[in-house]
Amino acid sequence: MHEGQIVLDQQMLGEIHSHASVAYPEECCGLMIGRLEGSTKMVNSLKKMKNAYEPSERYHRYTIDPMEYLNAENEAESLGEEIVGIYHSHPNAPAKPSLFDKSHAWPTLSYVVVEVRQGKPVNTASWVLKEDRSEFTQEGMQVVAVTSGNKSMKQISK
Ligand SMILES: [Zn+2]
Secondary structure, three states: OOOOOOEEHHHHHHHHHHHHHHHHHOEEEEEEEEEOOOOOOEEEEEEEEOOEEEOOOOOOOOOHHHHHHHHHHOOOOOOOEEEEEEEEEEEOOOOOOOHHHHHHOOOOEEEEEOOOOOEEEEEEEEEEOOOOOOOEEEEEEEEEEOOOOOOOEEEEEE
């Protein structure tokens, strides 16, 4: 089976990392908006979201307010785009989805997880839930340089 990948630029990855640092020691979360090209998700913009989970549990949980999610979805659709994934951070935990994440994920989206240690992002990986919801599989993440002229691609994980 062909596995997908997610493509974003260095500036977006930097924004995700700084959001993760600022939110530390709580989890941050946000939406990745763009479009699908086959099994590739092209991210065109990010939307930071509030971690709406109970404050005392935000160090290992996040949730996005359903109304805010719906508003962001409608906004994306009005631009001919869609929500292709969700990013969030794991303070003092590995860059892979937790059991909690698994029970709250949709198989259609990519989940980018940032491991944060002492306020610094140290590891970032993207995951997709299998259709049968049995497990997450890691997908490729390509970070595109935002230099003028020809875009160079750098594979940072697979
Ligand atoms: Zn998580």
